[in-house]
Amino acid sequence: MYLPYESTRTLLLHIFAAYGFDAEKSEGITDALLSADLCGIESHGIQRMIRYDDAIRRGMVDVNAVHEIVWETPLSAVIDARRAMGQTVSVAAMNLAIQKAQKCGIGMVGVRNSNHFGIAGYYARMASAQGMIGVAMTNSEAIMVPTNSRRAMLGTNPIALAAPADPVDFCFDAATTVVTRGKLEVYNKAEERTPDGWILDADGEESTDPGQVIRNIIARAGGGILPLGGACEVTGGHKGYGFGMICELFTSVLSGGPPSYLSYQEPDTADTSHYFMAIDLAMFGPPDDIRTRLSSLLDDMRAATPAKEGLRVYVHGEKEVEFAKTVHRDGIPVNQKTVAELREIAARLHIPSHEIPEVSE
Amino acid sequence: MYLPYESTRTLLLHIFAAYGFDAEKSEGITDALLSADLCGIESHGIQRMIRYDDAIRRGMVDVNAVHEIVWETPLSAVIDARRAMGQTVSVAAMNLAIQKAQKCGIGMVGVRNSNHFGIAGYYARMASAQGMIGVAMTNSEAIMVPTNSRRAMLGTNPIALAAPADPVDFCFDAATTVVTRGKLEVYNKAEERTPDGWILDADGEESTDPGQVIRNIIARAGGGILPLGGACEVTGGHKGYGFGMICELFTSVLSGGPPSYLSYQEPDTADTSHYFMAIDLAMFGPPDDIRTRLSSLLDDMRAATPAKEGLRVYVHGEKEVEFAKTVHRDGIPVNQKTVAELREIAARLHIPSHEIPEVSE
Numbered sequence: 001m002y003l004p005y006e007s008t009r010t011l012l013l014h015i016f017a018a019y020g021f022d023a024e025k026s027e028g029i030t031d032a033l034l035s036a037d038l039c040g041i042e043s044h045g046i047q048r049m050i051r052y053d054d055a056i057r058r059g060m061v062d063v064n065a066v067h068e069i070v071w072e073t074p075l076s077a078v079i080d081a082r083r084a085m086g087q088t089v090s091v092a093a094m095n096l097a098i099q100k101a102q103k104c105g106i107g108m109v110g111v112r113n114s115n116h117f118g119i120a121g122y123y124a125r126m127a128s129a130q131g132m133i134g135v136a137m138t139n140s141e142a143i144m145v146p147t148n149s150r151r152a153m154l155g156t157n158p159i160a161l162a163a164p165a166d167p168v169d170f171c172f173d174a175a176t177t178v179v180t181r182g183k184l185e186v187y188n189k190a191e192e193r194t195p196d197g198w199i200l201d202a203d204g205e206e207s208t209d210p211g212q213v214i215r216n217i218i219a220r221a222g223g224g225i226l227p228l229g230g231a232c233e234v235t236g237g238h239k240g241y242g243f244g245m246i247c248e249l250f251t252s253v254l255s256g257g258p259p260s261y262l263s264y265q266e267p268d269t270a271d272t273s274h275y276f277m278a279i280d281l282a283m284f285g286p287p288d289d290i291r292t293r294l295s296s297l298l299d300d301m302r303a304a305t306p307a308k309e310g311l312r313v314y315v316h317g318e319k320e321v322e323f324a325k326t327v328h329r330d331g332i333p334v335n336q337k338t339v340a341e342l343r344e345i346a347a348r349l350h351i352p353s354h355e356i357p358e359v360s361e
Numbered sequence: 362m363y364l365p366y367e368s369t370r371t372l373l374l375h376i377f378a379a380y381g382f383d384a385e386k387s388e389g390i391t392d393a394l395l396s397a398d399l400c401g402i403e404s405h406g407i408q409r410m411i412r413y414d415d416a417i418r419r420g421m422v423d424v425n426a427v428h429e430i431v432w433e434t435p436l437s438a439v440i441d442a443r444r445a446m447g448q449t450v451s452v453a454a455m456n457l458a459i460q461k462a463q464k465c466g467i468g469m470v471g472v473r474n475s476n477h478f479g480i481a482g483y484y485a486r487m488a489s490a491q492g493m494i495g496v497a498m499t500n501s502e503a504i505m506v507p508t509n510s511r512r513a514m515l516g517t518n519p520i521a522l523a524a525p526a527d528p529v530d531f532c533f534d535a536a537t538t539v540v541t542r543g544k545l546e547v548y549n550k551a552e553e554r555t556p557d558g559w560i561l562d563a564d565g566e567e568s569t570d571p572g573q574v575i576r577n578i579i580a581r582a583g584g585g586i587l588p589l590g591g592a593c594e595v596t597g598g599h600k601g602y603g604f605g606m607i608c609e610l611f612t613s614v615l616s617g618g619p620p621s622y623l624s625y626q627e628p629d630t631a632d633t634s635h636y637f638m639a640i641d642l643a644m645f646g647p648p649d650d651i652r653t654r655l656s657s658l659l660d661d662m663r664a665a666t667p668a669k670e671g672l673r674v675y676v677h678g679e680k681e682v683e684f685a686k687t688v689h690r691d692g693i694p695v696n697q698k699t700v701a702e703l704r705e706i707a708a709r710l711h712i713p714s715h716e717i718p719e720v721s722e
Contacts, residue, residue: 075436075466076644105436106467110645133610148672149665161607170610172603178596195595204668222666228590228597234556235539236589240597242533242677243604245662246522249494249531253654254645261661283437284471284615293614300622301606304510305583307565311509316603 001339002331007357008046009034011346015049018349019056020063025088032087035122037332039320043182044119046332050341052085052116060268061085061115067092075100076108078255083270086117090136094123094276098130101278110255111274116140120160121173121320127278128162128169131287135277136160139251141264143217144177145224147231147238150204152217152224155260156180157247162317164281165295171317176244177225181217184210184225197230199223206231250275331360362700363692368718369407370395372707376410379710380417381424386449393448396483398693400681404543405480407693411702413446413477421629422446422476428453436461437469439616444631447478451497455484455637459491462639471616472635477501481521482534482681488639489523489530492648496638497521500612502625504578505538506585508592508599511565513578513585516621517541518608523678525642526656532678537605538586542578545571545586558591560584567592611636692721 009030016026033052037045055061065084069077077096081089093109100107117123120136127134140155160173178198187194193208201207202222216223228240252259257273264271281287298315306313327333339359346356370391377387394413398406416422426445430438438457442450454470461468478484481497488495501516521534539559548555554569562568563583577584589601613620618634625632642648659676667674688694700720707717 071646073466073644078645105434106469108467108640108644145668146662146665146674148668149674150668151666153662153665161610163610170606172607174597174600174603176600178590197596200668204666228600229539230596235558235591236535236601238675238677239535239537239589240600242535245531245677246533248658249522249524249655253651253658254642256646256650256654259658259661279469281615283434283469284439285432285617289617290614293617294610297609297614297620300620301507301514304507304514305512305565307506307509307511307561313507313510314599316599316606 001334001336002360003046003334003339004331004357004360005034005328008332011342011351011355011357012046012049014351014355015345015349018351021085021088025085028091029085029087032091032118032122034332035125036119038324038327039119039121040323041119042333043180043185046334046342047338049338049345053345055115056085058268060270062270065089067111074104075106078110078112081111081114081270083113083115086115086272086274089114090117090123090274090276091126093274094126094134094136094278097276097278098127098132101127101132101280102130105280105283107276107278109276110251111276112252112255112257113270114272114274115270116272117274119173120158121162121171121317123276124160124162124173125169125171128164128171130278131164131281131291133279133281134160134162135275137247137250137275139248139257139260139263139273142220142261143181143224144227144241144244145200147227147233147241150200150202150222151261152220152222153261154241154244154248156225157244157251157260159243159247163294164291165298166291168318168321170294170298170315171320173316174228176228176240176247178228178230178240179225181214181225184214188214197226197235199225200231334359362695362697363721364407364695364700365692365718365721366395366689369693372703372712372716372718373407373410375712375716376706376710379712382446382449386446389452390446390448393452393479393483395693397480399685399688400480400482401684402480403694404541404546407695407703408699410699410706414706416476417446419629421631423631426450428472435465436467439471439473442472442475442631444474444476447476447633447635450475451478451484451635451637452487454635455487455495455497455639458637458639459488459493462488462493462641463491466641466644468637468639470637471612472637473613473616473618474631475633475635476631477633478635480534481519482523482532482678484637485521485523485534486530486532489525489532491639492525492642492652494640494642495521495523496636498608498611498636500609500618500621500624500634503581503622504542504585505588505602505605506561508588508594508602511561511563511583512622513581513583514622515602515605515609517586518605518612518621520604520608524655525652526659527652529679529682531655531659531676532681534677535589537589537601537608539589539591539601540586542575542586545575549575558587558596560586561592695720
């Protein structure tokens with residue numbers, strides 16, 4: 001099932017306006033949210049509307065929040081989000097980083113007391129669209145077990161980095177866990193076992209039972225998702241754990257928010273931390289030269305001999321751009337449940353039914 | 362077998378002086394080199410002297426090189442190493458980054474036309490020893506096959522990040538391949554099969570034969586080492602590949618050196634690229650507060666429930682500091698071959714035999 005892109009976007013603008021966000025914020029949230037659907041990251045797109053709706057109704061997200069810059073230098077800032085919608089404060093924070101980079105060469109902005117911000121890559125791409133290197137990270141509820149531990153301590157702790165290139169910007173965006181909780185939920189719904197090397201049960205044993213591990217994560221009963229690299233040092237699990245720590249350092253440690261394992265302790269707490277950075281290419285030479293060198297690197301990677309006939313070597317960010325074209329053409333792939341949830345939200349907010357887009361098969 | 366630390370250090374100072382390096386450079390190279398032995402990374406320590414000796418004699422390393430700053434802003438620089446010893450120009454580059462960070466809040470320095478610089482963590486720790494966040498990266502000869510390819514395109518492309526903490530600085534230092542070539546060589550010498558998920562043969566098939574893959578890498582016959590995360594997207598191989606790309610972007614793309622797959626094409630070419638960054642903690646708040654928060658995060662990670670009784674949860678950088686204590690006490694662990702090589706080098710350079718330390722068992 002598919003929802004047409006443009007009219008779904010219009011619906012979301014109405015929904016966020018109905019919650020009380022002004023036009024600019026509604027647009028920022030909507031575009032950040034839909035960027036996940038455009039990238040094919042369903043877990044972070046409109047499928048998640050029901051959770052944002054819940055957070056707004058419970059007051060975990062404060063629609064009227066005015067975020068505050070609590071520390072600032074010409075190159076950097078720390079923002080207290082004051083429970084703002086994650087997307088709203090994150091767009092503002094990356095814009096501040098870009099402005100600082102335009103003036104000084106680099107901009108670094110930490111955020112605390114925020115909410116889920118969607119996909120990190122969206123903010124990194126804001127900088128690459130301005131011809132800069134962009135970095136975005138966030139911590140989250142504890143879900144990653146460090147190497148040799150069975151307690152979930154770090155979040156999925158994604159790291160995104162985008163850089164300008166032709167024909168398509170480079171954009172890396174990855175959880176530092178081997179997979180996200182969303183992937184476990186897909187396996188759980190399909191009643192399938194997960195591959196080896198993904199999850200640990202409450203006793204610290206490797207598991208392939210996604211349902212049990214999700215329940216344990218929610219109940220904080222022990223176990224969780226393994227770092228990129230898997231359970232042990234032989235396969236490099238300590239490296240994924242290390243990248244997760246780097247994310248935690250740049251998000252909660254620098255901005256003064258609680259680390260992942262101390263966040264989300266109360267049901268209505270908004271205490272997620274983010275980090276945004278923009279770097280002007282002119283720090284390292286004529287920007288056009290650097291852009292040309294990166295484009296040429298990406299071309300060469302794409303042309304590298306495939307491991308087997310028929311396989312394609314991708315560079316990071318191009319799958320997403322290709323997927324976006326199919327979404328604009330065919331609509332956003334959705335399931336029945338998501339459509340029903342969107343209809344329920346729209347009806348509750350008294351949005352006229354003709355604003356609700358028709359589903360196509 | 363062990364070599365006493367202090368007298369080995371003295372021997373290396375004599376050796377580098379005999380090549381023609383001045384006292385300051387000899388000390389810089391020696392300490393960078395020995396830092397690998399102190400960390401327990403034997404492959405990058407004195408075991409590698411024979412390769413540095415070869416590079417110096419062949420002129421791949423120019424002992425008299427004067428590196429040149431070819432691009433500079435208050436926050437950044439690009440250095441042409443002009444075939445300098447990797448350690449010499451890297452110490453200078455990180456010192457420049459630290460000076461810029463002390464003045465402006467951040468310093469970012471790219472280097473091109475350099476040689477092997479040893480372990481990345483050494484340079485990252487130079488910044489954390491000054492109370493700053495330090496980052497160091499390098500590209501290298503092509504050894505990593507991108508996801509879905511069987512051609513080695515990227516280097517081991519290590520990323521190191523250190524940050525000040527008590528009692529021990531955080532220091533992450535990892536190849537973005539699942540393992541380094543050094544690890545394959547250890548398995549090969551022991552005539553053992555490597556674990557699954559490490560290497561690919563020339564036909565693009567997963568392999569466990571380290572000897573064959575090493576020969577293929579040297580002959581550029583195809584195949585190589587897999588990225589962190591292994592061969593496919595299911596285990597996150599595209600993420601390790603992405604971190605390798607980030608390293609390539611910050612090293613060769615920003616500094617204007619050739620990418621890994623175009624470097625080391627001629628036997629005597631010195632065209633390795635590095636990247637160094639130092640960030641003043643005061644960009645984000647009172648530095649002592651940030652240091653305290655990081656120390657407390659690391660304490661909590663160490664105290665996380667072990668997966669099984671008897672396992673210990675490490676934070677990155679502490680194993681190395683503990684290992685250094687045993688090296689200072691018991692000496693540097695070496696094998697017969699390394700000792701013979703050091704003796705041969707010392708004799709050739711007419712270093713008096715009483716300067717050559719005695720081996721203990």
